[in-house]
Every structure is written in structure tokens, then in C-alpha cells.
Amino acid sequence: MTLTLQLKNCTVIMQYITKVSGSNKWYYKRRIPQDVQSHYPDNKDKKIVKSLKTENKQDAIRKASQFTREFEAEWAVIRGKAPILTGTILDKARDILERNGLPLSKRSKHNELEYDFFTDSLDESLPKEAKDALHLAHMNKDAEATNELLAFYLEPEQLAAIAISDGTFVLNASTILEEHLKNQKWLSNKKKSGPYRLAFADLIDVLGDRRPSEYRVFEVQQLITYMIEERGLKTMSVKRRMGCIRAAFTGVTKLYELNEDKQHNFTGYDIPNLGDDAEDRLDFTAQQLLALRAAISVDMDEIWGMIAVMMETGFRVSEACSLSIADVHGLDTAYPFLTLHKTPFRKLKTKSSIRFIPLTGLALKYVRSVSGKWLFPRYIDEEEKQVKSDNGSAAAKKRIQSLLGLDAPTSHSFRHTMATRLRDAECPEDMRNEMLGWSSKVSDRYGSPSDISIKARYLEKTLDWQGQGWNRVDN
Structure with missing residues (x-):
């Protein structure tokens, strides 16, 4: 089964999406290629079936697209046709640039040939419907549709590599989180990284994945209200989560000298009635x-x-x-x-x-x-x-x-x-x-x-x- 997603001036077609009997939620369903089936011994029917955990068609298409990229990248590694990339998105983006002979900062006019080879390789990796949609957007000089399509089809590290080479790269909240955990050597430490991941999940769900300087004062207060009223957290728990966001934003923007983003609004916020809802811990008798x-x-x-x-x-x-x-x-x-x-x-x-x-x-x-x-x-x-x-x-x-x-x-x-x-x-x-x-x-x-x-x-x-x-x- 295929679904379509209408973007500005173009239509995206998505495969491998279906519904199962008795459920209104969309599922990702795809046959495992024969040459990699031996790596999935538990999949007796040689198929991958995953719930997309949504009834919304647009959300389902976006999640299915992510699954498709992940599985095809995994199969490329199994086939020996792709490197195994580890680390944060920024680490992976830098690795991509190095492998394509590009500098780890804004390219100069001397790097245009390498950049053309790099973007051509990305274009070749896209499915036909994506190439057709991008061609149409280019012919219409529609930059907005082009950016939407690239964000839909490319991996985050590929987008980051393009932005670094273009000199337009900024660190959004999700990237700052990974950089902070990497710098603290907590990426694989679930106990240390867990509170940060929970805090940033709330931040991105409520306010979106943006650079620190883009979050306004009133939005920071909206996030605090959400944590208390919607998530049901105690005020001291909210304080700890907000502290995680502040620590990551402050640490990474200072380390990488991101001067504009140093002036973020995750300082001096107000948590109403802080500590008043704490429950006294009982003594043993x-x-x-x-x-x-x-x-x-x-x-x-x-x-x-x-x-x-x-x-x-x-x-x-x-x-x-x-x-x-x-x-x-x-x-x-x-x-x-x-x-x-x-x-x-x-x-x-x-x-x-x-x-x-x-x-x-x-x-x-x-x-x-x-x-x-x-x-x-x-x-x-x-x-x-x-x-x-x-x-x-x-x-x-x-x-x-x-x-x-x-x-x-x-x-x-x-x-x-x-x-x-x-x-x-x-x-x-x-x-x-x-x-x-x-x-x-x-x-x-x-x-x-x-x-x-x-x-x-x-x-x-x-x-x-x-x-x-x-x-x-x-x-």
C-alpha cells in the first residue's frame, strides 16, 4: 500500500504503509531483502512490521520515511557498501564531509568541485519520486518546497553536512543535547543521560527543535506550565528538567563560541510555588x-x-x-x-x-x-x-x-x-x-x-x- 503527502507544488508518495485488522493506527510493513534475511533470524515470515503509533496520515508518512532510511542504511552496512557511523549528528556530518574531501567549515570556491560530487551522490541515493519532486521545485524556483523535500528524504547528518558546507549550520536543541552528552561522556550512560533526554523530549514536543536563541521568554514559561499541568510533574522535578536544558544550552554554546545562542532564555525563569507540592518522606518508626x-x-x-x-x-x-x-x-x-x-x-x-x-x-x-x-x-x-x-x-x-x-x-x-x-x-x-x-x-x-x-x-x-x-x- 502507498500513501501520498501533498507538499507545496509537489506530491510525495510513500511505500510500505498499511493498516492491520482491528486497529486504526498505521503500520510500517516491508519484506526483508533476500540477501540480508539471515541477519533477522527471528523474523520467520521474512517481513518487518512496526507500529507507527499514529492514526494521522501525514505523521505516518514521515515516520515510515525515517524507518525506510534507517533500514536501508542498516542493509548497506550489512552488504559492506556503507561505513558504520557512530557518535552525534555533528560527528556524523563531519565524517561525511571528510569522506567527500570537504572542509569541516564553510567551503571556499576551491571546494566547489568536491561539493558538486557530494550533492550528486546524495541525489543519486534518493528514490525516483523524490528526484522528480525536487526537479519540479527547482524548475519553479521554489526554495521552500526544496527545503521541505530535503528535510523529508535526507538523514539529519546529511542535512547538517550540507549546512556546514554552506555556512548556514546552527545547532538546534536536539543536536545540542547529543553534543552535551558526548562532551560529558554520557552518551552510553542511561542513568546520566536519561534526565536530559526526558527534558529535551518535552522541550522539542512542546516548543519544537530550534536553536536556543529562538525560544522566547513566554515560551519557556509555557514549557514549565506544560510540565506541571500536562505531565503532572512535581515542581522540584520541573526544576531539575529545566536545569538539564539550561546546562546543555549554556555548556555547548560556550564551548563552540555560539555567541548569538549564548543569550538564551533558559535562565531566570519562574517555577510557580516551587517546592510547595513536595511530599514529606516518612521516617521509620x-x-x-x-x-x-x-x-x-x-x-x-x-x-x-x-x-x-x-x-x-x-x-x-x-x-x-x-x-x-x-x-x-x-x-x-x-x-x-x-x-x-x-x-x-x-x-x-x-x-x-x-x-x-x-x-x-x-x-x-x-x-x-x-x-x-x-x-x-x-x-x-x-x-x-x-x-x-x-x-x-x-x-x-x-x-x-x-x-x-x-x-x-x-x-x-x-x-x-x-x-x-x-x-x-x-x-x-x-x-x-x-x-x-x-x-x-x-x-x-x-x-x-x-x-x-x-x-x-x-x-x-x-x-x-x-x-x-x-x-x-x-x-
Whole structure:
């Protein structure tokens, strides 16, 4: 089945689009060429069928065109007829220019022959209907239709290569995102890149894929309103997403000296009632801590051990998961303790997160039982030098809820509960802040034997906490 899309003064015909029985959505359906079928062993009927996830004909044609380009590029690589391009759109565009003997900036009159060869090769790669439509647009001197057709049929990196060579290239939001992630070495890091991709998806969906200087002040506020009212995000989540956009725009425009786009409007925006919709995180009650300790004492496996360490130290999930036996000190002394500092596996949230924490109770018992390199090896990826803290958090949540019920606090509440326990043990505020990594400065004795022994005594007192300060708010 084919569909047609009417552009100005020309018509685009799109193949491989169909509908299936019982659905109003369009699908992309295409037979796999015989010479590449062996690379798709799971496609028993030798066909590719993908939902285009839209009922709109124009959207379906555009998405189908993208699928066609992707599959044909993939098959060209399989056949050995095309290079494998990796990296951002800008990286790919630069690679295209280099392979065609063109400079990585605006071409000079000495490069016109190479440019003609380059554009001729692009023209040859287009389907006949596209060539006919482009010829008609050219004969009519219709630049708008020409640009629409090129945007429809060419890959983003091909369009970028043309713009660079023409001296008209600007970085739109989508390209800035990829450049920022590449510069931060986060392209393949889903945890680091995820918040940025979510933020930019909202930006492009609501305001379009434009250069930073083109977004007006009122549009930035429209995006904030959309995130709150349509996406249902909390205001602090909106703040983080807007911060991702600001960081990427500011970093890339400064790095590449894009002076016009440095003056973007993703600074100084207003998020109405910021923080007012935050939900207080519940503390654990004394009874819940007793129930957890009882369960841990019966069966102290790795997950219960991790819960014990978080419960009796106030460590964050990521901090607990990253602990190694090298972080353990003084097991043969009166006051064993853990050190928390930056390592290739551990990126501390703040500088004040560097701390010395005595081991007490079941946390100490678990650490004494460890014989390997890591305290919680299942959450360490040594090859990638990554801590799988999300997995640790999910496992702890599941284990806690299995004992205390679905409405129980999560492991993130151990920190706030520890703050309450230390306060009720009459631990001085500056020492509480040191132990929990909230202090901007530390005492001269920080980490000394006397410092460790004093903190250990306060932590030992928290083991008998009766919940007298539970959910209390300081004035």
C-alpha cells in the first residue's frame, strides 16, 4: 500500500504503509531483502512490521520515511557498501564531509568541485519520486518546497553536512543535547543521560527543535506550565528538567563560541510555588526498625546486609552499594569504622559526603562476615566501573515491603530517620551533619581516633531509640 503527502507544488508518495485488522493506527510493513534475511533470524515470515503509533496520515508518512532510511542504511552496512557511523549528528556530518574531501567549515570556491560530487551522490541515493519532486521545485524556483523535500528524504547528518558546507549550520536543541552528552561522556550512560533526554523530549514536543536563541521568554514559561499541568510533574522535578536544558544550552554554546545562542532564555525563569507540592518522606518508626533487625538477624544475606548498613549509618543507597572491604577500618579495634570517599566507582553527591562513620549493631556484624573485595558485589559492575544502585534500591524496597507492607518507608528514609535518632541521642548538630554528609565544613578532629570514638558512642545510643522524635520537625 502507498500513501501520498501533498507538499507545496509537489506530491510525495510513500511505500510500505498499511493498516492491520482491528486497529486504526498505521503500520510500517516491508519484506526483508533476500540477501540480508539471515541477519533477522527471528523474523520467520521474512517481513518487518512496526507500529507507527499514529492514526494521522501525514505523521505516518514521515515516520515510515525515517524507518525506510534507517533500514536501508542498516542493509548497506550489512552488504559492506556503507561505513558504520557512530557518535552525534555533528560527528556524523563531519565524517561525511571528510569522506567527500570537504572542509569541516564553510567551503571556499576551491571546494566547489568536491561539493558538486557530494550533492550528486546524495541525489543519486534518493528514490525516483523524490528526484522528480525536487526537479519540479527547482524548475519553479521554489526554495521552500526544496527545503521541505530535503528535510523529508535526507538523514539529519546529511542535512547538517550540507549546512556546514554552506555556512548556514546552527545547532538546534536536539543536536545540542547529543553534543552535551558526548562532551560529558554520557552518551552510553542511561542513568546520566536519561534526565536530559526526558527534558529535551518535552522541550522539542512542546516548543519544537530550534536553536536556543529562538525560544522566547513566554515560551519557556509555557514549557514549565506544560510540565506541571500536562505531565503532572512535581515542581522540584520541573526544576531539575529545566536545569538539564539550561546546562546543555549554556555548556555547548560556550564551548563552540555560539555567541548569538549564548543569550538564551533558559535562565531566570519562574517555577510557580516551587517546592510547595513536595511530599514529606516518612521516617521509620521504632517498631519498624525492631522488625527489620529481627528479620536481618534470622537471615543476613546480601540484601539484608545492605539494609542493615543503610539503617545503622544513614548512607544513601548508592553509597552503601559502592562499599568495598578497602573502606573498612579497625575491625580488630574497639571502634571499627567505614570511610566514604571518591573512587572510580563512587561519585559523591557533595564534597561534604566524604566522611568517617563508625560501625555498630547489625551493620558491623554483616561487615565482619564479608570475605570478598566488595561488601555488596551483586551491585558492582567492575568492567564498566559502575555501581548498580537502582538495582540495589529496588531490591531493598521489595525486601522492606515484604516485611512491613506496601505503605512502608523506602530505604531513602533511613537517612532522615538516622537524623532523628541522632538528635534524640543528643548528638550535637555539627556532628550529626558531619556523619550524614550535610556539613559544609568539618571540625579539626574530623576522622581522628577521638572523633571516631565519640561518634560511635552516639550511634550506639541510637540502637535503643524508642521513637520519641519520630516525624518531629525542628523549629
